[in-house]
């Protein structure tokens with residue numbers, strides 16, 4: 001898989017002796033979680049994994065050189081059962097995903113490290129990442145953080161409809177790939193489709209509301225797209241990914257320095 005992670009920040013490029021020399025208490029390890037799943041007819045299966053790597057790689061470049069912060073190899077396979085039925089989607093069950101995160105947390109804790117970030121860029125993993133962040137804290141005493149998506153990105157220029165319901169393979173994801181891996185995007189295959197409309201508000205929403213309905217992509221989209229890629233540009237992809245990287249870098253530094261307060 002293509003990577004934007006700087007070699008000096010790539011945990012898997014270290015030898016065990018180099019790992020042994022890292023400061024155990026302060027080193028911050030980042031475990032990316034993403035997906036291999038259909039992203040419409042115009043984007044590759046690895047879209048979420050590529051975006052995760054792009055944003056994290058750009059963020060790591062911005063960090064002060066003396067901070068021991070490393071990217072672990074990603075968990076590329078996620079819980080993607082909403083996209084099953086579209087050929088190429090490779091999904092793992094919630095139990096499998098959580099077991100892999102738990103076992104990696106156990107390995108990290110057994111090596112004496114104490115700080116771990118779960119950085120997720122696939123919506124289907126979000127609730128599992130939250131569960132596992134707490135479980136790793138409780139079971140292994142790891143100081144665990146969860147980090148999602150593109151913090152800090154303004155997405156200036158995005159329509160309010162796309163901002164609300166551009167969930168998947170829409171303008172943002174397409175812009176990121178037009179900027180970073182344009183050869184993998186097929187504009188002649190663009191299609192637009194929304195799961196809900198701002199103009200026709202419904203009491204039961206697809207996500208992020210007090211009352212949500214569980215959705216499968218195949219219920220609502222023949223192409224697999226939940227959003228509108230037509231207005232995506234490489235320029236916006238570059239701008240938004242740089243904003244996101246700055247936001248991620250700032251949060252990683254804050255996580256590195258984080259000390260929970262017992263009393264407020």
Ligand SMILES: [Zn+2]
Nearest residue numbers: 047048169173
């Ligand atoms: Zn995606």
